[in-house]
Amino acid sequence: MALTSKDPTSTKTWQKLLDHYQVITQKTLLKRFQEDPERCHRYALEVDDILLDFSKNHLTDETLQLLLDLAEECNLEENRQAMFAGKEINHTEGRAVLHTALRTQQKSEITVDGKNVLPSIHQELDKMSAFVEQIHTGSKLGYTGKKITDVVNIGIGGSDLGPMMVYEGLRPYHIADLQVHFVSNIDGSHLVDTLARLDPETTLFVIASKTFTTIETMTNARSARKWFLESGQKNDVAKHFVAVSTNGKLVAEFGIDTSNMFQFWDWVGGRYSLSSAIGLSIMLGVGSQHFRALLEGMEVMDRHFEEAPLEKNMPVILALLGIWYGNFFGAQTEALLPYDQHLQHFPAYLQQASMESNGKCVDRDGVPVSYQTGAILWGGAGTNSQHSFFQLLHQGTEIIPCDFLFSTEPLHELQEHHDILVANCIAQTEALMKGRSLAEVHNEMEDQVDETIAPFKVFEGNRPSNTLMLRKLDPRSLGMLIALYEHKIFTQGIIWNIYSFDQFGVELGKVLAKKILPELSGEVPGNHDSSTANLINRYRAK
Numbered sequence: 001m002a003l004t005s006k007d008p009t010s011t012k013t014w015q016k017l018l019d020h021y022q023v024i025t026q027k028t029l030l031k032r033f034q035e036d037p038e039r040c041h042r043y044a045l046e047v048d049d050i051l052l053d054f055s056k057n058h059l060t061d062e063t064l065q066l067l068l069d070l071a072e073e074c075n076l077e078e079n080r081q082a083m084f085a086g087k088e089i090n091h092t093e094g095r096a097v098l099h100t101a102l103r104t105q106q107k108s109e110i111t112v113d114g115k116n117v118l119p120s121i122h123q124e125l126d127k128m129s130a131f132v133e134q135i136h137t138g139s140k141l142g143y144t145g146k147k148i149t150d151v152v153n154i155g156i157g158g159s160d161l162g163p164m165m166v167y168e169g170l171r172p173y174h175i176a177d178l179q180v181h182f183v184s185n186i187d188g189s190h191l192v193d194t195l196a197r198l199d200p201e202t203t204l205f206v207i208a209s210k211t212f213t214t215i216e217t218m219t220n221a222r223s224a225r226k227w228f229l230e231s232g233q234k235n236d237v238a239k240h241f242v243a244v245s246t247n248g249k250l251v252a253e254f255g256i257d258t259s260n261m262f263q264f265w266d267w268v269g270g271r272y273s274l275s276s277a278i279g280l281s282i283m284l285g286v287g288s289q290h291f292r293a294l295l296e297g298m299e300v301m302d303r304h305f306e307e308a309p310l311e312k313n314m315p316v317i318l319a320l321l322g323i324w325y326g327n328f329f330g331a332q333t334e335a336l337l338p339y340d341q342h343l344q345h346f347p348a349y350l351q352q353a354s355m356e357s358n359g360k361c362v363d364r365d366g367v368p369v370s371y372q373t374g375a376i377l378w379g380g381a382g383t384n385s386q387h388s389f390f391q392l393l394h395q396g397t398e399i400i401p402c403d404f405l406f407s408t409e410p411l412h413e414l415q416e417h418h419d420i421l422v423a424n425c426i427a428q429t430e431a432l433m434k435g436r437s438l439a440e441v442h443n444e445m446e447d448q449v450d451e452t453i454a455p456f457k458v459f460e461g462n463r464p465s466n467t468l469m470l471r472k473l474d475p476r477s478l479g480m481l482i483a484l485y486e487h488k489i490f491t492q493g494i495i496w497n498i499y500s501f502d503q504f505g506v507e508l509g510k511v512l513a514k515k516i517l518p519e520l521s522g523e524v525p526g527n528h529d530s531s532t533a534n535l536i537n538r539y540r541a542k
C-alpha cells in the first residue's frame with residue numbers, strides 16, 4: 001500500500017473544524033463582504049490565464065488554516081509525490097496512477113517498475129500525429145480512394161465522455177471537412193441514428209476501449225463492422241477500423257491489425273485517459289497541434305499542483321472547500337455551471353471522473369467510513385440552467401455549493417450576447433450570496449405590498465460559490481481546467497482516506513446483466529426475487 005491510511009475524523013483538526021463550523025455560521029457572507037472590502041483579493045488565486053475567486057465562501061483565514069492543517073495531517077503532500085513518482089497508489093488494482101506522465105514534457109524520466117515510461121508515451125503521440133496527418137492530407141484514403149470525412153468514436157465511460165467533451169469544447173478548432181461522431185450507448189438507436197447519416201466509403205471507426213471487453217463497445221464495434229461489410233470487403237476493414245486499447249491480444253482477435261492500434265497503459269485510469277491515445281478522436285477532430293496544446297495546458301496545471309504550496313494551490317483549495325461543505329455543512333451535492341455552450345458536456349464528464357473515483361464507502365483499510373465521501377456532482381451550461389434548476393439553487397432547502405465558469409473573450413463576433421451571458425453568470429453568484437430580505441422585497445414592491453405574497457419573494461442568500469474566469473476557452477485553458485478538477489478529485493480522495501482509482505461499484509450490475517441476458521430469450525431459467533422475475537417474464541411475453 002503506497003498510500004498511508006488515516007481516518008480524517010481521527011485528526012486533531014477534524015474536531016477543531018467541527019467547532020469552527022459553529023462559529024463561522026454566526027455571520028453571513030454578505031456581512032463578511034461588508035466588513036472587508038478586500039475579501040475578493042484575499043481569497044483568489046491565479047494560475048496562468050485562470051482566475052479562481054473563492055471569496056463567496058463561508059471562510060476566514062482561520063477556516064483556511066484549519067483545512068490546510070487537515071490536508072497536512074492526512075499526508076497530502078507525501079501522497080501527491082507518490083502519485084507523480086509512479087508509486088503503486090492504485091493499491092486495489094495493483095497499479096501506479098500516471099495520467100500526469102502522458103502530458104509530461106518538462107521531465108526526462110518517470111519510472112514504472114524500473115522502466116522510464118516517457119519515451120513510449122512520446123513515441124505513441126508521434127504515431128498518433130503521423131496517422132492524423134495522413135487522414136487530414138488524404139495520404140490515407142478509404143477503400144474506394146475517397147477522403148475520410150467522418151470519424152466514429154465507439155467507446156463508453158472514460159473512452160467516450162472525455163473525447164466527446166473536448167471535441168465539443170474545441171468547436172472553433174474543428175478541422176474543416178471532417179466530422180467526429182461519438183457512439184457509446186448499447187441502445188441500438190445510438191449507432192443506427194449515427195450511421196444513417198454516414199457513407200462507409202468515407203467513414204473511419206475508432207474503437208476505443210482500455211480493456212477491449214466492454215460489452216457496449218464490443219457490440220457496437222461488431223455491428224459497425226457488419227454495416228461496413230455490407231459495402232466493403234473483409235480486406236478493406238484495415239482502412240476503416242483502428243483501435244485504441246491496452247489489450248493488443250483482444251484487438252487482434254477482433255480482427256484489427258495491431259499496426260492499426262494505438263496503445264496506452266494500465267496505469268492510465270479510463271476516466272483519466274483523454275490525454276492518452278484515447279484522445280485520438282480529439283486529435284483527428286482538431287489536429288495534432290491543438291491536441292498538444294491541450295496537453296501543454298494540462299501540464300501547466302500538473303506542475304502547479306505538484307509544486308505550489310498548499311495554501312496557493314488551486315486544486316487543493318477547491319478540494320478543501322468541497323470537504324468543508326460536504327463534511328461540515330452537510331452538503332450532499334455540488335453543481336458545476338459553465339457559462340459556455342461549448343462546455344455543455346463538462347459536467348457529465350466530471351460526473352464520471354468525480355463520482356466513479358470518490359463514490360466509495362470503505363476506507364483504505366477496507367473498513368466502512370463513518371463520514372460522507374464523494375459529493376453528487378451535477379450541473380449544466382448557463383444560461384440554460386437558469387431556466388430549469390436554478391430555482392432550487394436559490395430557494396430550495398438544500399445548500400448546493402456551485403462552481404461558475406466563464407471566459408472574458410467570446411469565440412464569436414456577437415459581443416452583445418457575450419455581455420449578457422457574463423452579466424448573468426456574475427449576477428447569479430451575487431444573488432446566491434446576497435439573497436433578498438423581506439425588507440428589500442417591501443422596498444421593491446413599494447406601495448403595492450401584498451403581505452401574503454412577500455415571503456415567497458424572499459431569497460435567504462448566504463449560499464456559497466466559486467467563480468472560475470478564463471481569458472479564453474482554447475485547447476490550453478481547457479487542458480488546465482481538466483487537470484484542475486482531476487487534482488481536486490485526487491486531493492479529496494486522499495483526505496477521505498479512500499482509493500480513488502478503482503471502480504468495483506460498476507461491476508455487480510454488469511455481472512447480473514450477463515446472467516439475465518440469456519433468460520430474456522428463455523435459453524436458461526432464472527432464479528430471482530419476485531419483482532426481477534416478473535419484469536423478465538413481462539418482457540419475454542411482449
Ligand code: F6P
Pocket residue numbers: 156157158159208209210211212213214217270271356503506
Ligand atoms: O464503467 C466502468 C468502466 O470501467 C469505466 O471506468 C471506463 O471508463 C468504462 O467502463 C469503459 O471501459 P473500457 O475503456 O475498458 O471499455
